[in-house]
Amino acid sequence: MKKIKNLIVGCGLSGLVLAERIASQLKENVLIIDRRSHIGGNVFDYKDIKTGITIHKYGPHVFHTDMKHVWDYLSNFTQWHFFHLETQVVIEGIKTALPFNLNTLRDVFCPSLAERLEQKLIETYGFGTKIPILKLKENGDNDLRFLAEYIYNNVFAGYTGKQWGLRPEEIDPEVTARVPVYISRDNGYFQDKYQGIPLKGYTGMCKKMLDNPLIELKLNTDFADIKNEIFPERLIFSGAIDEFFEYKYGELPYRSLRFDIRTENIEYYQKTAVTNYPNNYDFTRICEHKHFLNEKSNKTVISVEYPQPFEIGKNERCYPINNPQTQKLYQQYQKEARKLKNVYFIGRLGDYKYYNMDICINRALEFFKTIKGENK
């Protein structure tokens, strides 16, 4: 039985930010553990030995944010490779930009139809705007309605079905049709002010965050195995909240992914880092890793992403499945969590919420402020 100041469970972004803040700002000792054999959670990357290419083990991660303070915070631990993600999509054998923009119209449709659509979109909504296809559908114009239907059928229905394992009739068009057409020639996937990839990889950045003598790291360590031996004054838990409570109300469901990582004996496999396949095959996308840091090799490494149901002990939790039923279940656990003193739940698994990286970091920084307030 051992008393310690801070125990952080989970060494993903949330845990890392809090370990770093508590050690550097409060000068307190932190023990951070993770059941995996590596730091970084799902942003973990590593150099492939044969090709020297940096691999995003759990799928493509491109950092993007409009929050200057989040960008500045991470910039303490890394330099940036300035990178704007462009993704392509395969529709009827044509590779074109996603989200749908004016370039896409020119690639997919014949010039006369593309021009007519372009003119109508610009006249109706203005150049530079983003219009959800749900809104396009409600337009009285036949061409614009055709465009909305086309995008719905050729991009979103198939992708959503594969991503969430739903049959076409189970897909709620009100939800999927939120995706916009971008009335612009910007092929960029994000439009955030700050976009980039840590110059030495995410793992390099995460290592820097842990580089403080007050922080002790234990990998391959499951919380369940040490919780009866170690008694922290403050427990920050970024693991799955349902698992923490031993699933007493039932399992919170997630969607998982299987990555088929392959080395191909060609210089480039595709034009951009990510290509989406809404209609063909059972995978949703193929990621070519050398694009992220513009690494050179006469070979290339790709990962083919197959969505899967999450099963405890079999694969990893990726996407919380958000619906009224699961939210209700989560709230039961949340209520339970609030009864505990000095135990805090954060992160994608602790909050049961899909977080972009910047939101996740902002959430951890905000949470740190409350800890700091209590300490005063």
Next chain:
Amino acid sequence: MKKIKNLIVGCGLSGLVLAERIASQLKENVLIIDRRSHIGGNVFDYKDIKTGITIHKYGPHVFHTDMKHVWDYLSNFTQWHFFHLETQVVIEGIKTALPFNLNTLRDVFCPSLAERLEQKLIETYGFGTKIPILKLKENGDNDLRFLAEYIYNNVFAGYTGKQWGLRPEEIDPEVTARVPVYISRDNGYFQDKYQGIPLKGYTGMCKKMLDNPLIELKLNTDFADIKNEIFPERLIFSGAIDEFFEYKYGELPYRSLRFDIRTENIEYYQKTAVTNYPNNYDFTRICEHKHFLNEKSNKTVISVEYPQPFEIGKNERCYPINNPQTQKLYQQYQKEARKLKNVYFIGRLGDYKYYNMDICINRALEFFKTIKGENK
């Protein structure tokens, strides 16, 4: 005289599927024989020694299917190179996409005509649809009728004539004119959900299917030479049904092919794997093999395909010649076949039917279900 459990004649896809299923699922011994010196039937491929390029010995094979269970079944034995076949056609010296689509119109006609046709096609039939030229011909519009005539004369009349060895007046326009114009910019030859080529070649995949100690393979072995020595409890025959019955009702006719396989001292011979020549020369198409697996070499290997009449002992059976007369003849053999106990005919030659690879595999898997049912 030797008794055995299962004898499969023919080591093409049908035979392979059944050998694999019977051995792995029923745990029964299987002897599979082929008169050729290799496995795989007409999907056999091999590495050309000089260039390292994988050659499709019996012409281009691109696997494509909408049947997930067929794709998943083969995926047990191979990884996939994701490949979408595009083919070109030479018309009046211009190389363009086949089937005819909106891109083809722009390549073949002058811009003003192409645009007029494009607009009329989209207005009349809608973007994304496929219209048989027979239907186009019936349209009241002069431009659309011109297009139908143009495609008929410049693509189908010549190609069909060479393929089947028919004079123009022998060609039935009702049959050939079924080929569509695709009102789309998709240059893909197929639109199936799953399309690809086994990553290590078809022969690699076929080898894996045979990789079971219960399966014994004998190549260079003619059924006629062993049928009086080996007595199987179950005989699955994927050879020619007329040959099995010693042609007692006459020969079932086939069309055959001659491949002129040539190494060219240039990096690429053509833009796509297959180029069709409906009007020029006596060959129907040229296949450039390095495209299939995106193999690199400073040389290239092409095969030039000459349709030929099939002659027993001289060349290989390729395409069953389907007409009422040959169907009647086939049915006589089929009737004969039904009288036999524990003898089953399958595959392109056993069923006297042109099968795409996926249909062939599905047929074999369905047939296996009936065997499995009997065993219970």
